Ligand SMILES: Nc1nc2c(ncn2[C@@H]2O[C@H](COP(=O)(O)OP(=O)(O)OP(=O)(O)O)[C@@H](O)[C@H]2O)c(=O)[nH]1
């Protein structure tokens with residue numbers, strides 16, 4: 604795959620206990636010629652063994668291991684920093700559970716080429732495999748994010764398939780407390796929008812594999828998100844009030 608000299612995208616995969624699906628994903632990524640960083644967030648022995656084997660057999664796969672499970676958000680943040688330190692300008696991150704259409708990676712790369720400054724968010728196209736609870740939960744997050752940003756720019760704040768410009772994103776989240784778990788991704792989209800980063804939404808198919816393993820905790824993760832949205836919403840009103848006052 605060819606891209607402009609100054610754009611150096613890496614694949615980033617945060618993983619927790621998805622040893623059964625990661626091998627197939629790495630196999631599909633092999634043809635794209637992109638370095639791949641896998642951040643293992645305290646998985647147990649079976650997944651660790653699969654990852655060790657993948658890193659040993661593919662020189663373009665780099666494995667980073669965190670000593671204990673901290674959450675997807677913490678793993679992503681860690682991966683952003685490592686990838687940037689290693690010379691990446693962007694990461695395309697995707698989930699390890701086999702839900703994403705890996706064939707869309709070149710479309711994310713092309714979208715980076717079209718607008719290297721943009722945060723490119725996967726806009727999921729679900730098939731009939733999606734559980735209804737996920738669709739309802741998503742609506743809650745979409746509305747919350749639209750309120751926080753006073754815009755519809757972010758179509759889906761939860762999709763784990765994204766392209767992230769590293770310098771601008773790390774600067775935007777540097778002083779933010781966006782949490783370590785599933786609330787990190789919607790929070791990141793909101794603060795990136797707040798700092799004026801262009802947002803693009805890229806349609807991509809998402810499927811729920813029968814018997815697939817999910818770490819999304821409907822109660823705890825929804826509560827974490829609700830708390831974060833409340834905090835961000837309050838801040839959006841304060842910022843707006845300050846701006847109005849300055850204009851008077
Ligand atoms: N590093 C890290 N990754 C995690 C953690 N929990 C989940 N992941 C990864 O994050 C991705 C998404 O996790 P899922 O469990 O599928 O969560 P989800 O996609 O929000 O939930 P579903 O809609 O049920 O699939 C996968 O790559 C997981 O391996 C975690 O605690 N740490």
Ligand SMILES: [Mg+2]
Nearest residue numbers: 698700702817
């Ligand atoms: Mg998933």
